[in-house]
Amino acid sequence: MTFDPRIEATAFRIWQYCDGIEWNATVAEIADALDLPMVNVRNLCIKRGWSNRLRVMKPADNRYGGVLDSAVEKIAADRSLRRADDDFLDRA
Numbered sequence: 567m568t569f570d571p572r573i574e575a576t577a578f579r580i581w582q583y584c585d586g587i588e589w590n591a592t593v594a595e596i597a598d599a600l601d602l603p604m605v606n607v608r609n610l611c612i613k614r615g616w617s618n619r620l621r622v623m624k625p626a627d628n629r630y631g632g633v634l635d636s637a638v639e640k641i642a643a644d645r646s647l648r649r650a651d652d653d654f655l656d657r658a
Contacts, residue, residue: 576602577610589619596620 579600584591593611597604611617 573610576606577614580607580610580616581614584616584619589616590621592621592623594623 579602580596583596583600591599593608594604596602596611597607600607608617611620
């Protein structure tokens, strides 16, 4: 295992933040508080064995709150937003 100072510094920032709040946070909250990508926080917490200390994120806790899924469904359902060549689905 190689020592990368940037990874170690990021891990320390995560530990320092979480230790101060008794690990009462989700990965998304940590990422927002420390201005880090959520995937980096998640991966470091897994590698360090900290994941079991964190609150679990519910599907509605994602950064978009399910908004993207509902927007896609509305667009798909609205015939006026479809292109003419999308109507082949109705012919099948």
